[in-house]
Amino acid sequence: MSQTRLIHCTFEKGLIREPLLYNLGRDFKIVPNIRGATINDDLGLVYLELEGPESEIDKAVAYLKERGVKVDQAPGGMPAEGLSTNPPEPGS
Numbered sequence: 253m254s255q256t257r258l259i260h261c262t263f264e265k266g267l268i269r270e271p272l273l274y275n276l277g278r279d280f281k282i283v284p285n286i287r288g289a290t291i292n293d294d295l296g297l298v299y300l301e302l303e304g305p306e307s308e309i310d311k312a313v314a315y316l317k318e319r320g321v322k323v324d325q326a327p328g329g330m331p332a333e334g335l336s337t338n339p340p341e342p343g344s
Contacts, residue, residue, distance in 0.1 A: 255306045258287065259313065262322040263296035272319055273300070280315070281308040299326060 263272075268291060276284045282304030289298040302309045316323050 253306075254304060255309060256301060256303045257309050257313075258299065258301050258326040260324045260326045261296075261298045261300055261316060262324075263291075263298065264320065264322075265294050267320055268293075268296045270319070272316060272321065273298075276302070276312050276315070280312040281305060282312050284312075 273284055273286070276282060282302050285301040285303065287299040287301050289296065291297070302312055304312075313323055
């Protein structure tokens with residue numbers, strides 16, 4: 253049974269040029285859909301919708317985390333004000 257999950261991904265500088273999102277569609281039985289993104293030379297912020305079997309979505313999220321991507325669930329959807337290009341302050 254197909255599920256849909258919205259996640260927020262933070263890609264640090266060293267991960268921005270890696271084809272991690274391409275790999276999701278190639279290596280897992282899911283369809284990744286970029287719903288919003290802000291990327292600069294130092295940081296990538298991406299709202300990603302993943303559609304597919306729940307077990308495959310879980311594997312895809314684990315893959316991103318293993319590669320060093322910070323992944324948070326986005327149960328409320330994308331923020332109304334969009335994505336900021338400023339990284340969060342330490343400790344916030």
